[in-house]
Amino acid sequence: MTRFISLNHFLTTILFLTTFIAAAQDNSYEDGKSYILGGLDVTGLQSYNEQTVKTYTGLRVGQPITLPGEQISEVIKKLWGLELFSEIEFFITNIEENTVFLELNIIERPTLTNIKFYGVKKGKIEGLIKDTDLKKGKKITESLISNSKNYIVNKYKKQGYLNAEVAIATSKDTLDTNTQSMVVNVNKGDKVKIRDIIFEGNEQLGDKKLRKALKNTKKKKFGRFWKKSKYIQEDYEEDLGLLIDKFAENGYRDARVISDSVIKVDENNIDLKIKVEEGDKYYFGNIDFVGNTVYTDRQLNQVLGIKKGDTYNGVLLRERIADNSKPDPSDVTSLYQNNGYLFSTINPVEISAANDTIDFEIRIIEGKETFLSHVTVSGNDKTNDHVIYRELRTRPGQKYNKADIIRSIRELGQLGFFDAEQITPDVLNANPNEGTVDLAWNLVESGSSQIELQGGYGGGGFIGTLGLSFSNFSIQNLFKGEKYKPVPMGDGQTFALRLQASQTYRVYSLNFAEPWLGGKKPVRFNLSMSRTQQFAASYDTSGDIDINKDQQFSITGITAGLAKRVQWPDDFFTISHSLSYQLYDFRNYNIGLFNFGDGKANSLAYTFGISRNATQGGRIFPRGGSNFEVSAKFTPPWSLFSNKDFRELKNRSEELEEEKNSVGLSAADQSELEDLDQERFRLLEYYKVKFKGDWYTTLVDKLVLRSNAEFGFLGSYNSAVGNVPFERFYVGGDGLGNFTLDGRDVVQLRGYDEQAVTPYSDGATSPDGALIYNKFSLELRYPLTLKPSASIYGLAFLEGGNSFNNFQDFNPFELKRSAGVGLRIFMPAFGLLGIDFGYGFDEDLVPTSAGQGPSGWQTHFIIGQQF
Template identity: 75%
Template sequence: MEKLANNSIKGIRNSIHSYLKLLLPLLFFSGQALAQETSFEDGKQYILGDLTVTGLQSYNEQTVKTYTGLRVGQPITVPGDEISAVIKKLWGLDLFSNVEMYYTKIEGEKIFLELYIQERPTLNNVTVYGVKKRKVEDIINDTDLKKGKKITESLIANTKNYLQNKYKKQGYLNAKVNIATAADTSGVNVQNMVINLNKGDKVKIRKIVFEGNDQLSDKRLRKSLKKTKKKKFYRFWKKSKYIEEDYREDLSNLMDTYAERGYRDARILMDTFTKVDENNIDLKIKLEEGNKYYFGDIDFVGNTVYTDRQLAQILGIKKGDTYNGVLLKERIADDSKPDAIDLTNQYQNNGYLFSSINPVEVSAVNDTIDFEIRIIEGKETFLDHVTVVGNDKTNDHVIFRELRTRPGQKYSKDNIVRSIRELGQLGFFDAEQIKPDIINPDPNAGTVDVQYSLVEAGSSQIELQGGFGGGGFIGTLGLSFSNFSLKNIFNGEAYKPVPMGDGQTFALRLQASRTFRVYSLNFSEPWLGGKKPVRFNLSLSRTQQFATGYDSRGRIDVDKSRGFAITGVSAGLAKRVQWPDDFFTISHAVSYQRYDFNDYNSGLFNFGNGSSNSINYTIGISRSSQGPNRIFPMSGSNFELTAKFTPPYSLFGTKDFEQIKEDIDATTVRLSEIGNPNNATPEEQLEYTQLRGDLERLEEERFKLLEFYKIKFKGDWYTRLVDKLVLRTNAEFGFLGAYNHDIGDVPFERFYVGGDGLGNFTLDGRDIVQLRGYENQSLTPYINNAITGNLEQEGGTIYNKFSLELRYPFTLKPSASIYGLTFLEAGNSFNNFNDYNPFELKRSAGVGLRIFMPAFGLLGIDFGYGFDSDARPGSVGPSGWQTHFIIGQQF
């Protein structure tokens, strides 16, 4: 047999010579047979007599023959382009380690060929040593080392280079990777691969040395290297490891530092590192600072929409200012902030999408640089089509009514940014994946289309909430559908599992402990009538509170035959307004509560039988601009101021509340004088019973129609510090007042401070205020019950609270959003305004974790340390560490 080289005539000839040497013995013994054969001629055209394939282990011979494209009986030139093309085609598959073509014999015009193939081994198992087991799968996926893959030299080399570079980028400059393969007898031509990783220790930066810096200090330059730091024993929040990518980014920051201070010609002449030992390097950066420059004349060219003065005010740079290249770039177009105040946004927010703005240096004399801001305004741009995609559940009209972009409107980048926020605040879509696409731009016609790509997120929620307070475990079970569709309530086909898509809210809630039960139903329509953002809300509630005491062992004993119940109904309207801006909402609500008592006495009121009624009106003003993610806001603020009023009945009625108060005070004093009736004389016991009945009658008369006013303020501010590190600042204040001091403060609507903030039920209208690091409601004042003689919580009539919270997200995926936090809090509640001291605060600090899953709401845990004692009788010393579980808590 003779080998046909790819395209080398010389190779063919050498093969022929070798073949002829093999034929010489046969020629001697069988000259007649050979005489009948035609000798091989270089470059002659033959007829392919047959093609055989040898060396195959796993592939079918007929499949390979078909793939070559060679057919028996076809003319073929040997050597020639056909054979070269076949060999090249087979090599291109990267499935074989050797491909060779031979001719076996020639009969007249026919030539018989043999294709020899050596298959590459197939990968079976991959074993990785030197990393944690949970990271092995990631390595195999990243390097694409899948079972069945052909093992090639390039595969091994690429895998080795990838892993070495991967760990070098993480600071392991001494990382070593060894890869070996071995035959696996379980299959034909199968091999296993073993990867040995030795990351070594992370290489640290011992010193950073600067040369050539006369104008800026080493300290200032080191500070500009945000991610490249030298070793210091006290630095634990930023490691000193050397990472090439971060280092190159920091070199750019270094040049920005010079550019911000007027040194526009500054440059890095050389940067290198010296290996001190296996774990330490020294960085050396040689600089040329150049001269300091100043801004000269700044002229605007090409502007017709805005005057030079208007543009100069936005640019904010004056002649004589120190040259600042970074600031100039940001004032032209700040890419880091979509809503930045810059020249580009000024044009794009007013319809000029196709505008371009370029600063050009026109002269540099001595240390002064003159600029021209060259503006091509382009044609005024209008929106042609506005579309949404990806909303599989939510109806189009729910989305379009929130958009600030309408067909026919001028293009405005600010309106697009605002639309993204509004869609994110709905809670129906993954806020991180809301993407506006600018499509079909037509500079000549001045039109553009906007398409919002959305990804639906779970909007229904099962609320499972738990905590301890009020003498036992408080549990909550609720179903909340925040994208409900009331109009399809009788449409059986719309139940998936409930009618969805119209943006309404429908919620059922049950909350209970040993001492109380709460049932509530809530319905909300955010666009009443469908044309304006007017929210309608209707809620119904029923609360039962049972009497409690203590058994002989000191445990809480619940008597369900005694207690009181509250039945309430509330309806409200909230309208988004345009002034001072369209983040503001004004709300109105009217509600009615009826309190029914059955042999129940509390420190808040002294009648155990009877009823009270409350008809109140609430007005609120709020501004909500936080976003864009509803679960994890990174910017903006949210504040709410509400005032709740009842009619001042005492101003119009005929009751003498001054006399009632005097009678109550006198009765209370006499009851206190008698003390425990069990130790009194028979006459005093009879008097005690009569006085107690009188007191209950007087108290019921006083609170038959409740009258009060209640003011509350809550503000949250979100500030993005670095990357996704967010500072949440919170301030709260509440005050419960009375019109008539003879009536005094009502026994309901009080503030209970301390703990995890759970148990925020509708029981007597109270507000449960979270203050971590203390037990639930333990910062609430106590009073002495005139009837029972026991100290009991009465709830505060005034409170204030302040919080600082640092948050950082680990993931914001729609399936689960997870973030960690640290907090500082301080707050307190007081019996009355005379006792109020805004600086007498109970302080705490701690850490926490939050996990938001669409189906279950917010889950979390906080560990808080209270630095002060709480308000419970006998409490001394700091509250200490407290653990708070957050289940279904608002975020």
């Protein structure tokens, strides 16, 4: 572009001077004479207004002008800079004494009115137009065409299309004046793959090890999924640096790439030939620390972890000094920065290299201790400042501590109120002389409220659900109308209300949680209330459902709990306590696990829990760390305090059961049997232990492995009383609890029908629930997008689990196995949505399916699942 303008500018100037000299000869005036501009005419215009062009020149009638002189040259240069004209010429039309009249002749550049792409998918065209700026109304220049062509070619080359070709043509558009249409033909060709990577000169490190060192440059290999074999120049050049690092890791610090070449095999394949020189192998000698006063040599050596005589490893040395690949590394730089020395510098310097041994000095400039001067928060439009500040571990006046910043990022991400991917504190106003720095937390709010509004057909009728969940609620502003936006928000409290109803059941539940009870310490208070009603239903011969509301089973419950973060064993631990009460009321309704259909059962239970949540990367898509919880729920051993002989009650009950199954019972005996079970279960007694652990590991890039293990056991104190009919485990399906509020645990096991991996009574049509279960799963996750408006990730899983009714049958390795794929979408207003396709390799436990082979393919929908 520059060359083209300069040439035209030069030719135009020569033309002007020639014209001017001829006019000067005709009018007999001296070179460089001063004139008054008497007039300026603009010719050649097609779309521009003459006055507009005159304004561009900056010339005005009546002004002094020297001809020839710099003024005209500057005007020409200015007009060229506008890139609106393809030719610019000045002429002298007349001279009257000291007055000169000029003519400016221009040729306008055509305007782009329409553009068409061929050889590009429709969805990609808009992005190309935006990147190349080939939009309607743009002036068509040679540089625009050239730059656009080069951009598109390079774009496809970066994707492995080394043979990509682009042709751009323009044609006159007859619908308007001085306009042109443009056609862009793109021929990507096939991707060029790397057939082989050939090394020369390597004697100590094998080809296989060197190929593995190339992170993004791989040769074609069957079965490779995550790394493609396409050739991308930029990645290849970066990988050559990693190749040298691989030699340095193994002691060859002088290794270098002598030459590398790309050998074309055919149109779609190339070979890479890399010639290296390894050099000699080196070892670490003496490592001395210089300038350290805060830490002793022994302390620094413990962090450095390199001893005299170790094989030289330049990459390891660099990482132990300052590892920038991790947010919280254990290196010497972090050791200083975690103790307030932000401005410290640590540099390893080779001081001698005798034979094969290298001596080092680690030169340290500790600098001044650094303190936080100001800590500010911005971007929180809904969340109140105190909710954020109480989670921050960075406060004004404290020493600068990198570890505290990393932990604060995690805590803010765990709140769920902000986009975890965009929590980036900025270090401002750093003053090494005074030892102060400011910290600015820039946050992006994400939706923290969810609504569940569903309607569907099931259980013989319409099912309607209304759920509201506000995870950033403010109860203190409940009666302040001006705080409703649309509900009072900002104090970090949780308020959830859920209503569900059909012909056969109704559910009401309310939950409130305050994470900082009293506002001074992280003590979480939780209060929940619930009530569910289940009505008896029967079907006539036509399939119509008949509801009998005189036959019903209801559960009314209330739970209050406290949970506190503790400092030991570390401050990721939380200890929780809760007290719950449930009233089970039966009115002419029998669920099959006991003999009475009228009566009440009461459950008063205390739950103690220990959990440790140290995940990294936010709640939606954790990328590292772990999360586990152990809980023990138990009731008082009521039978221990009772004078009743429960052994006698059980024996008599078993006698009546045998008689019932053989010859039937009289009305009196049936009434006695019901009274016996009512007596056994009037006050429920049991203990329940559960464990659940999740571990997250980033394998490569954003690919994350989630490992999961679960176990649960429900036991009884007194064998004469027996196991309670509630609080049981139901395994199989999507893991959603639906409307059940009887303390049961619904355990996800994809690839099997709902609750199909749960023991059934002989001939029963529904499971009775298990007393023991265990489950293991591996899940690979990869994010498609992690934006605040919607986070989406795909997954593939392997899963195995089972349930049992006693320890005699329990075998942790006797698993119902499954595998499959799925997709998760998190939208702030609706929670987590998803779908899984799972294949069950084994038979489930449904009596009618025994011997029918594997469970096969199952589809599971996840709607509104919480974290």
